[in-house]
Amino acid sequence: MDERSLIKFIQNQGDLTFKEEVIDWIKSSEENRKHFNTVKAKYVSKFGNESVIDISNQHKKFKKRISIRKYTYSIAATVTVLILAGSALFFSNNSKSLFAKGEYYATGIGKQKEFILKDGSKVQLNSESKLIVTSDFNDSNRTVKLFGEAFFEVTRNKEKPFIVETEQGFLVKVLGTKFNVKAYDNDLTAQTTLVSGKVEIYKPHKSAPEITLKPKQTVVFNKSEKTINLIKNASIQQSTSWRDGILTFDNTSFGEVIKNLERWYNVTIIIKDSSIENYSFSGKFMRDNNVHEVLEIIKTSSPIQYNYDIEKQKIIFSKLPQSESSRE
Numbered sequence: 001m002d003e004r005s006l007i008k009f010i011q012n013q014g015d016l017t018f019k020e021e022v023i024d025w026i027k028s029s030e031e032n033r034k035h036f037n038t039v040k041a042k043y044v045s046k047f048g049n050e051s052v053i054d055i056s057n058q059h060k061k062f063k064k065r066i067s068i069r070k071y072t073y074s075i076a077a078t079v080t081v082l083i084l085a086g087s088a089l090f091f092s093n094n095s096k097s098l099f100a101k102g103e104y105y106a107t108g109i110g111k112q113k114e115f116i117l118k119d120g121s122k123v124q125l126n127s128e129s130k131l132i133v134t135s136d137f138n139d140s141n142r143t144v145k146l147f148g149e150a151f152f153e154v155t156r157n158k159e160k161p162f163i164v165e166t167e168q169g170f171l172v173k174v175l176g177t178k179f180n181v182k183a184y185d186n187d188l189t190a191q192t193t194l195v196s197g198k199v200e201i202y203k204p205h206k207s208a209p210e211i212t213l214k215p216k217q218t219v220v221f222n223k224s225e226k227t228i229n230l231i232k233n234a235s236i237q238q239s240t241s242w243r244d245g246i247l248t249f250d251n252t253s254f255g256e257v258i259k260n261l262e263r264w265y266n267v268t269i270i271i272k273d274s275s276i277e278n279y280s281f282s283g284k285f286m287r288d289n290n291v292h293e294v295l296e297i298i299k300t301s302s303p304i305q306y307n308y309d310i311e312k313q314k315i316i317f318s319k320l321p322q323s324e325s326s327r328e
Helices: 004-008 016-025 030-045 055-062 236-245 256-267 274-278 292-299 322-327
Strands: 070-074 082-087 088-092 101-107 113-116 122-125 131-134 142-153 160-167 171-174 178-183 189-196 199-202 210-213 215-220 227-231 246-253 267-272 280-286 304-309 314-319
Touching: 004 016, 004 030, 016 030, 016 267, 122 131, 122 267, 142 236, 142 274, 160 178, 171 178, 171 280, 178 236, 189 236, 210 215, 210 227, 236 246, 256 267, 256 274, 256 280, 256 292, 267 274, 274 314, 280 292, 292 314
Parallel strands: 142 160, 267 314
Antiparallel strands: 070 101, 082 088, 101 131, 113 122, 122 142, 131 142, 142 178, 160 171, 171 199, 178 189, 189 215, 199 210, 215 227, 246 280, 304 314
């Protein structure tokens, strides 16, 4: 198949028959799959160097699989400000935002990006995530605000603790360590997993830490109940394997699995039977797995069936009929 046709497919153009032909061609041999991945990588790389994204339309751009960009971000309204006084944290609702004119980073659906902050700290953003860095970062503070998921390797500085503020309200404070924060707006919970060092978790408007994490521990923040729960001996791999292009699930509710798949593959998923959301799923998906392969894995390993509309990029999950489920 020629490169022009593959690019047309990558751009989500063409009718259903055309797309099915391309998919069948890709799956027909390992050589075809590698050629398609090469063409796609070249196209994405070229697209990533085009015009700067308009911040006001950022959510629309996320739906177009944009690459990471760095922006100047300006917030007109006065918002809550985080101030560090010694080791205490407090909020000032009338202060000018520390995030005004700060640096802004973002990834589109299915994209990831690594970058280094002014203090030398490394950050890797997961799919459909945003990070805002204060305008005076590394001068008077080291504060960032996260929307989504990121892995941090923080450069140690006792005088300037590194603080991650989340939209859910909880704060992560460190001096120098490696940790993962997952705080997507449409998830029921947010969590922080510590790989090494020490992390302190603060609730809003509190000067004392709620929990101090040790390595291989995860803290889960329940948004609706405003509770914080500690998980000892947590799976580091499950929390951080996304960095290596792997989605890992271990007895994870199918409702959570679905949200990860939507961010990973840029598809809309509808649940026909609500009981499916509570189904416990375990498995791994590689980034190289296409949507069809993932759907087949789910179908063969669980009492769930699917209907995939390629044209609309929509997947409908429903329970497998009892008769068919019992035969398996």
